[in-house]
Amino acid sequence: MATIRDVAKLADVSVSTVSLALSNPARVSQKTLEKIRQAIAAVGFVADPLAQSLARGRSRMIGFVVGNVGNPFFGDIRRELENYALDHQHFVVVTDSSGKTDRERALVEHLIGLKTAGLALAPSGYDQDYLDFIAGLNVPIVCFDQKVAGIERDFVGSDNYLAGAMLTEHLLQLGHRRIAFITGPSHMHTATERYRGFADTMANAGVEVNPNFVVDGQFTRAAGYEAAMRLLIQPERPTAILGANNAVALSALQAMQELGFRCPEDISLAMIDNVQWSSVITPRITMVVQDTLALGGIIARRLMHRITNPQGAVEPPQDFVLTPKFVPGNSCRRI
Amino acid sequence: MATIRDVAKLADVSVSTVSLALSNPARVSQKTLEKIRQAIAAVGFVADPLAQSLARGRSRMIGFVVGNVGNPFFGDIRRELENYALDHQHFVVVTDSSGKTDRERALVEHLIGLKTAGLALAPSGYDQDYLDFIAGLNVPIVCFDQKVAGIERDFVGSDNYLAGAMLTEHLLQLGHRRIAFITGPSHMHTATERYRGFADTMANAGVEVNPNFVVDGQFTRAAGYEAAMRLLIQPERPTAILGANNAVALSALQAMQELGFRCPEDISLAMIDNVQWSSVITPRITMVVQDTLALGGIIARRLMHRITNPQGAVEPPQDFVLTPKFVPGNSCRRI
């Protein structure tokens, strides 16, 4: 590999001039610039990003940290970020914490060690220790998905309260009263907001919620399945189930299928967030989806703004909350 | 941040001794080691990975390059690799080429620039230019999924011929004769092998394949859908469709549903490779799946072996081919 010194030698200028020509061509004379250009081409010089990062104290990498890269929600956001970053000479380093806080922390520390220019982070923690950790990071960070109280950073996400409310209202309009709700982890903002949207809408409609109809699905497949089973074996069953995310809702569908319930004839089902092959799942689940592309775009622009603008770093954190979209399926019947 | 010089000063030894103590403690005397240990703890020293990489010419990062991180097949492999790498002080950088060869190339070049210790690569190219590019990379590489003729690297994958043959035989056993096959891109090894398995098994059974029953689905959703539609509008329809991968098979299911065909009553369906929520797709698709966890484990071990063992780098490339597994569903009926 050719180094900057090879270029300098060939162009018969000093190393610092070559460096200057690369970073700020306007400050180098035309003929010198030309000599350097030719020398660079002749030796095939490409600056070593590692050496640059070490010297500058900042790299051109952006860290992307989520709990599950396989989730299409994160996948769409990742793609948007990658495209935007690439257009701005930045490179996205994707990492997966598997939803584990300690793993996430290790990854973030590693990324900081790499002197990443910025971080797009879907936070997985919430306690004081975690907050301190995030607060201590001296890098532009845009958080998304989970709004965590106490993190003073930009946040990009959807109106989860509305998401829960929309589906609840839809079920109420169809005549349902015995509506069950499979929740997510209580420490997650998305989970509590979606539940609030459900509970408030029920209350506003004057419909009392059977406490046995609210079960914890942890946003996971296993817990969601168990929670759904608990719902289905009750003597007085719900007429509709609302899953707080895709995993718990589809687990509920599976449980229903296994027990012999038909959807929507016996029980209606609705969920928040899409999955990859939802169009071939029978019945097509009625859902509320987030505008992942828009979210990704905002995250990308906001992060690059903070990274590239000198004064962008000190701007106060801002929240961007998008409205989710109702996507009707045929999993909810009128009763 | 504390540097190695701070440690050296405090421990009253030279910088090189500290470095040696860190990389090869056995070669430093006990008492010096202890002094250094204390000094490190006192100043809170953590080695800067960038500086290390620059000096060593190698980093502790492993590049993971695939066409679609969202595909659970790659997701499982990624997870295995991450776990194994983490246990060996290595860090996986995930990248997604979206299946585009030029993008993959840019990513690989970037990773090489980062002086990654090794690459786990699902190759997307096949022409001479691509082969030269891969051959020119002076880094441990383990290729997987696609076996590309001419790449002299370790390869880890499944017996795709067998996968195609197994499902074909199954359909034949159920009495099907008019079996359609939706193929993948002809330059992909997995695609051609799966097709060979199909064609050979049909031939061995003395069943002639209707040329109209072999359509190109490009392994993608869009092309798969179109290909399936072409099959379904033929006057003499197939009684069974075999999808060469999950995307084309599920697109076929969607097409069938949209046109009003019932599966398996009207048309049977089988596919190669699983998808995330296959258990809630009706009907449960009969499929052949790869042992992703085992594949991931082999990839991880093989790559780390080459990275960490001095002589591992020069070992001749080796192929690891696993046998896929038949997973019966209820999408194929006896006729």
Added chain:
DNA sequence: TTATTAAATCGAACCGGTTCGATAAAGTCT
């Protein structure tokens, strides 16, 4: 023409580690 200012270029230090040959200290052999 000379003093003053601006533009172009350079040298050296620096980022934070690693590596290797040289030197010093300790141990072994005859």
Added chain:
DNA sequence: AGACTTTATCGAACCGGTTCGATTTAATAA
């Protein structure tokens, strides 16, 4: 005790860039 190893430590060069104050050169003003 002297010669020869082995072990422990060190200094300096190096990885490949950036940065900034100093110096040289060119342009403008008086």
